[in-house]
Every structure is written in C-alpha cells, then in structure tokens.
Amino acid sequence: MTQIQLLDTHTINKIAAGEVVERPASVVKELVENSIDAKASSITIEIKNGGVDFIRITDNGKGIPKDEVEIAFLRHATSKITSAEDLAHVLSLGFRGEALASIASVAKVELLTKTPNALTGKRIEVEAGQMLHSEEIACPVGTTIIMRQLFYNVPARRAFLKATATETTKIADVVYKLALAHPEVAIKYIQNNKLVFQTAGNYDLKRCVFSLYGKDTAKDTLEMQYEEEGIQVSGLIGLPTLTRANRQYEQFFINGRTVKSNLLQKATEEAYKTLVTIGKFPFVILHLNLPPEEVDVNVHPTKLEVRFSESERVYNAVYNGIRKHLQIENLIPEVKSLT
C-alpha cells in the first residue's frame, strides 16, 4: 500500500466542514443565507438548546427541484455560479456550494422542499453525509431544513462548543444582523419555543430596528440616503446622543451581506468625532451598495471580511454621507470637506 492516498469524500467533507461550520451560529447563517438567495419573502428560524440540538429554518423561497435535491448536498455543488469569472460579480450570499455538504457531514439533516410548479415536493434525511431516506411528499412551496445534533460524530468539536447561553447569543447576533441586512424579508426568530422578534419584511429599516431594539432606539435614529461616485450609502444613523459602550452597534452591510470592516468603522467614527463622548460609540446601520466588481468577498471562509478595490472612495462616501445627514438635522455646524 502506498503511503499517500486520496481521502474519501466523506472524510474530505468532514475536514472541510471545520471551515464553514464552526458552531451552531454558522449553521444558522448559512441556511438563512440560502433562504435569502432563494428569494424567500418570509423566513422562520427556530433553535433549541443553543442550536446544538435543533435548528429549523423554514422559507417560502423557490425550493429545490426534486431531481436536484441530492446534488445540493454534494460539495462544490451550487446553482449560483458556473465559472471563476462569475466570482467577480456575484451578488448571491452563497456561491461555494459547501454549506449543505458540510452541515450534513457533521449533523443529522432533514430537508423538505417544493418548487412552485411541482405537484409534490421531496423529503430527505442525510446523516454523516449518507442519504438515509428520500420520499416524495406533499408540502408547501419553499424549503424547510432541520438540523439536529450538531457534531454528534465529531466529539472533539462538540466539546469545543461554549455554554448553551453563549451559543444562543452568537446565534441571536447572526439572526439580528440578517434581519437588519434584509428588511425586505419578514424574519421570525424563535428561541426555545419563545418568539424573540418578528420583522415586517416591508423594506422599512426603522420598523425593523423597532422590532429588534425597541421604540426608544428607533426614535433616536435618522434615515439616511446618500450617493457619491457610484457608491450608495443608506440606512439609519443614530443621533449623537444614542451611543453605546462598544462597537457592536456599528453595523455594516455591503450588497446585503454583513461585513466587518475597519475602514467603514473608521469613516463612521471620524464622522461622529467631537459629537460623541470619548469612549462611546455611535449607533449606525449602514447599507452600502456598490458594483460587485469593486468588493471582493472571497477573501475569508465566512465571507465576513471584504476587500475594496477603491477604499478611499468608499471611505469618503460613508464619511460625507453621515456628516451631511447630521448637518441637515443641525447636529453639526458645517460639513467638513475631505478634499
């Protein structure tokens, strides 16, 4: 026997799952993103016991054709891109074709799905990458996916998970961000059978903030719409009095995707400089729309970090946009020009 051998598919998937599926929150993120990519207008997220035992995502999106359900669970199987060239202008949240394969290799998964034109849908059960059961059934249009017993076959990973409360907080963080990223989708979030929030799905970000953070926060925010050099910045910016003790409420979204960005953080904090007490941070929810060619989302496995091709333009659009809106409200005496 040779020493070097190719690993079998299940082993490859299990190793790769480590990158995509770090914890229950990553499962929730991947599955909800799939629902959004499927153009669902309504998504329900249910979790139990920190998401380790049970995660169910129900959407009313376009469903998966019956004869493609099994393919969807193969690694690198995606309906979202067909070539490397597509990567440059991808607008869907997913595109690597890894999530379903990865999740199904480290958990027990049940999926029900039906496309609008099909008479019946399909239900399948996959466990440790193996298809256990598959049947035609009657079900509503859309997809429901249930994940049970995360890492049941990877004890080392399971042991690495944090306390239930911590995992729950991480999931809530993901779900809140998804709701803010997609005010066009009605999102319902249920934790241990208790409704945590429900958004209206009518594009109204302020309503969304109201549902998520309450009336007092929503009322202290200003709506913002700004465009500079092809970069659109919209969303809500807090009054300088609406501050927080950390940066958790500086939230940025690019083309519908949650991102972390020092550049956006810096542009925001500079714009609020002198207005916000030292040691406090502003509350902003900013949506940036820019041509997909100008932002590379393929630099990080979870797509959380992005790279801009022209970071200065992005910085200026955010800084000037915030300053202008604060000025309209007479919160600052004049807009300081960058140039």
Ligand code: ADP
């Ligand atoms: P990716 O999202 O990167 O394409 P996934 O493994 O997450 O990869 O999903 C594989 C494929 O399964 C998707 O490209 C899509 O065609 C299909 N799919 C997954 N979830 C859903 C869903 N909720 N609704 C419709 N299609 C879905």
Ligand code: MG
């Ligand atoms: Mg996906």
